[in-house]
Amino acid sequence: MSDIKTVITTCTRDCPNACGLVATVRNGRLTGLAGNPAHPLTRGVACVKAARYVKRVYGPERITHPMIRVHGRWVRTGWDEALDLVAERLKKYASESGTESILYYQGYGERTALKLLNKYFFNLFGGVTTLRGSLCGGTGQASQNLDLGERISHDPLDHYHSQAMILWARNPVSTNISLTAIARDIRKRGGTVLLIDPMRSKSAVLADHHIAPRPGGDVFLAMAAAKLVLAAGAEDREFLARHAVGLEAYLEILAGFSVDDLCRRAGVSRGEAELLAETLMAKKPASILLGWGLHRHEYAHYGIRAIDALGAICGNLGVPGGGVSQGFEEYGPYDQTLWGDGLNPPRRTLLLPVIGQEILAAKDPAIRMIYVTAANPLCMAPNTAAVAAAFRKAEFVVYSGHYMDDTSDFAHVFLPATTFLEETDVMASYGHNYVGPVNPAIAPVGECKSEFRMFYELAARFPFAADFRKSEEAWLSELCAPVWEQGGDPDTLRKEAFRLNAPMVPYADKVFPTPSGKFQFMTAFDPSRIPEPDPAYPYRLLTIAPHGYICSERTMADHEPLPVVRLAASEAARRGLADGRPVVVKSLLGEALATLRAEEGLRPDILVADRGGWTKAGHGLNRLTRDMASRVGNGTPYYETAVTVNPVLSDVSMGRRILVVQHSDRAPGGDFVKGLARLGAILTTVQPAKGQGLPPSPEGFDALVVLGGPQHAYDDAASPHFPALLALMRAFDAENRPVAGICLGAQLLARAHGGRPWPMGRLEFGFTPLEATAEGEADPVLGPALPLPRLMEFHEDSFDLPPGAVALVAGQDCPNQCFRVGAASYGFQFHLEVDSVIASNWITLFRQGGIETYAPYREAYDETYFAGLAADLPVLVAESQEFCRRVVRNWLALA
Ligand code: SF4
Missing domain, CATH: 2.40.40.20 (Barwin-like endoglucanases)
Structure with a gap:
């Protein structure tokens, strides 16, 4: 009988929606993730990314054991060894260079209550270098603070009172799904939804009209609309007279431009500016929702402040259904004194938007160690080359994550983290006013640990252990004190979301927490700061x-x-x-x-x-x-x-035209073919087994790849296209156009040149150690790609080398693993092309007896073998992919 349960939880990913979710668990395994209908805001809705997350939890590339790098290669280790090493390095750099030689790089991947305690660990340690600034929404918050005193957004449910919704660079369909129902409701009630975005996002389906200003031109569009509202005499005079300061200066700024000039600078038509102005005049109240694209400009505050000003002029501030809303304070519900920021004198901070340069330039002390959580800076931070140089310069990098992403490649220790489905925590949102429970739906996968547990165990290696080592429940009880003060209680917060004591309509009394107590208009503007196209x-x-x-x-x-x-x-x-x-x-x-x-x-x-x-x-x-x-x-x-x-120009390897012959949907070109495309090759794939014809000659192609498949290279009756393919392989080689054959392709290549394919009467399966021959080490394709990692095998046929062929790689069980023949033809018996999906599909198929002809070989492998293979698979595949990338580069250079 299967045991099925459901668990209420909250999505903790970097998304403003922070949806209430229901996880379905069958026999201890997560099988579904859907919206929780009982959540007051998200109401059972969740995005496509929620369902997909189940796959991520059990993904074949997920790292589920601690790893350390030994001589450049990842090696599985135990938690004690990994944490001992991390503790030893923390102590070493602190004693030799001071605690500021350590950078704690905490990203925004997840912002739960317990994850914020990571800071407390480092503060107990003495305070390390941390980050300031933002890769995301900091600009908007700071800009709105100038106008409003403190950025406070309308509760999303208040938008149900709006007659218009202006999605200004906001894309709810992709990034804030709860707003889609509200936008549809507004239109159903006869209201208007406008999308303002340089690009036509998926949210265009929600909108009556789409206006596309040029990037950074939003300030001019907002000013043009403001001028039109003022020219129509439709401004909210009472609000402007009693609750705003700086209007005169702002009017002076507006007077410096005509509407037509502003529209030209914004990159919109006058009709589009009029549409925006008329919507704001005719459809009151209107909620203006700012998206994150607006923040991504050097002078983003001009645009955001001009939109705030437009909201003020139209009388949309402090009224139900109105507002210029951007985000919410996701750290608000926690007792931030528990982060321990007061324990030490202020420590150095580095500016996140220029983090590569900042690390490289850091002196007295230099950054010697970087500890990364909830972030992938080698991918997400700008100017990757500078970030890579900075991480390379650090002596020791600790990385806590789920997958071997770009940042993990620079790490010395990989600490495998749980997902939120394996954790107890509490999650607030930067998109609404609810704080929700994070409940463990499943036990940690493999040996993964929550970040909290990692720091908990790391703390045991330091004198401050007693200060940090409290249970999750004890910490949450303290951290969420502001929630309890507002009427929440720990038991209920395990079961349902709690609405924080935040206003539905901010500034409803028209009092703003600015020095003047009033809305503050932007009073200085230099249009030359908005760059013209180059x-x-x-x-x-x-x-x-x-x-x-x-x-x-x-x-x-x-x-x-x-x-x-x-x-x-x-x-x-x-x-x-x-x-x-x-x-x-x-x-x-x-x-x-x-x-x-x-x-x-x-x-x-x-x-x-x-x-x-x-x-x-x-x-x-x-x-x-x-x-x-x-x-x-x-x-x-x-x-x-x-x-x-x-x-792509047709020089060097770029633009090379490659013919790919694929023999089975189960044996795609994987990283070999992707690697070719990544070098600028143009690929044409034919599948003869599906009746697609082979070209009669190499004409029009620079190289040929023949992939694997379940067919036998000696069986022309079952694969009548083989003779033509053999001739084509010879023709490519005769014209000095490179050929690569993988598995079946290698056996066919051997046959094409006079070698004999034959059945082994057994199966070679799994990632196998292989050895390069002396000729292999000197070969122009293989030699520079060495050393050989263990590589995937999955075949029951082998071959004799054709006359004149040179053996490049030998295996113990099956000697002929890689050879060169003719002018530029290479046969690879091993599957250097596999990625994690191909490899895990094959492993599953074989393990479950899914390939009938291979079933007799299955009993040679027991479940322990498959468990070990699954645990090692991420590293095996990553090493194979790196080898494949090098081989592809060298092989394509022959074309
Ligand atoms: S919409 Fe955002 S919060 Fe909701 S399930 Fe998707 S990723 Fe998670």
Whole structure:
């Protein structure tokens, strides 16, 4: 009988929605994650990313054991060994160089109550270097504080009183799903929803109209609309007279521009500015919701303050259904004195938006150790090259996470963290006023520990152990004291969300916590600070929050070969850039390859891409973004990055045309084929087993890849295309065009050149140690790719080497593992192309007897073998992928 239970919890990922969730658990295993209908705001809604998270919890690439790096390679270790090493290094650097030689890099990946205690650990330790500034919303908060005194947003439920909703760079469909129901309700009631965003986001489906100002042009659009409202005499005179200061100076700023001039600068038509003004005049009250894209400019405060001013002029502040709302104080519900910031004199902080430069420049003491939690700075921080140089310079990096992402590649210790589904905690939101329970749905996967437990156990190695080592329940009881003071209680907060004592309608009494007690208009504005387009770099790179992922929360296998960049179809046509083709995106900082998507309805001066793709997967567009701080709020102006786009030229390896012959859906090209695309190759795949014809000659192609499959290389009756394929392989080689054959492809290559494939009568399976021959070490493709990691085997046939072939790699059980033949042909018996999905699919298939012909071999492997393989798989696959990347680069260089 199966044991099924449901657990109430709260999503803790970097998302303003902080949805109430119900986890379904069957026999101790998480099987579903859905919205909790009882949550007062999120009401049973959850995004596509919630369901997908179940896969992430059990993903084959997830690290579930502590690891330390030994001679450059990851080695599994125990928690005691890992934490002993971390403690020893903390003590060493503190005693030799002072505690400020250690940087604690705490990201915003999760902001639960207990995770904030990490700071307390470091404060008990003596206080280390920490971060200041923001990669996200700091600018908006600081800007609104100038106008409102303290940024307080309308409760999302108050938007049900709105007659209009202005989604100003906000994209609820992808990043704030609870607002979608409210937007639909407004329209159902006859109200209006406007989307203002340089790009047409998925939230356009919610809106009556979409206005697309140029990036950073929002300030001019808001000013144009304000002038139109004032010209119509529709301003809220009473509010302006009694509850605002600085109006005269702001009117003077507005007087310096005509509406037409402002529209030109904003990159919108006058009709669009009029539409915004008329909506605000006719549909009262209107809620203006600011998105995070607005923050990503050096002078972002101009735009945000001009939008606040527009809200004030229209009488939308302090009224139900109105407001200019941006975010919420997610740390508000906790007793922040427990972080221990007062225990030491103020310690050094480094500016997050320029973190690479800051670490490199840090002196007296230099940064010697970096401890990273809830962050992936090697992917998410701007100017990746500087961040990489900084992390490389550090002597010791500790990384706590789930997957081997870009940052883990720079770490010396990997501490495997639990997900929120394996933790007890409490979660507040930066998108609403509820604080919710985080309850463990399942036991920790493998040996994973919560960050709290890691620090708890680390603390045992220091004299301050007694101060830190209290249970989760005891700490939450203290941390959430402000919640209890507001009427919450620990038992109820385990079962349901609690609404904090925050106003539904802020500033309802029209009193603002500014020095004047009134709304404060922006009184200085320099339009020359909003840069005009640079003809050499005509597009603004907008790296937006993707629909399907949170930040860099993905796996290697999730990545398409190249990031997709979207350009206006008209602009692509004008530049001769073809849809679906690789292009080079270039900024002042560097270059990146990407796949071009020509899209209707985009502005011609923007290039749009999803953020968060990993650098080591060929994505990582922060290689291009500038590291600088915004003028207000120390935010990160990602959108100040200007780029140009050019077609891939047919020089060197870029633009090489590769024919890929695929024999089975279960044996795709994996990292071999992705690696080719990441080097700018243009791929054509044919599947003869599905009736797709092979080309008669190599004409039109520079190289050939023949993949594996369950077929037998000697069986032409079952695969009648083999003779033609063998001839094609020979023809490519005869013309000095490289050939690569993998598994079945290697056996076919041997046969094509006179070798004999034959059945072994057994199966070689799993990641196997192999050895390069002396010829292999000297080979131009294999030699520079060495050392050989253990590589995946999955075959029951082998082959005799063809005459003249050179053996490059030997195996113990199956000698012929890799060979070179002819002019430029390589056969790989091992599967160097596997990623985690391919490998785990094969392992599952084999383990469950899913391949009938392999079933007789299954009993040679017991469950302990499979358990060990699963535990080691992330590292095995990562090492195999790195080897594959090097082989692909060397092989393509022959083309
Ligand atoms: S990612 Fe956001 S929208 Fe999706 S379940 Fe979590 S909180 Fe809700």
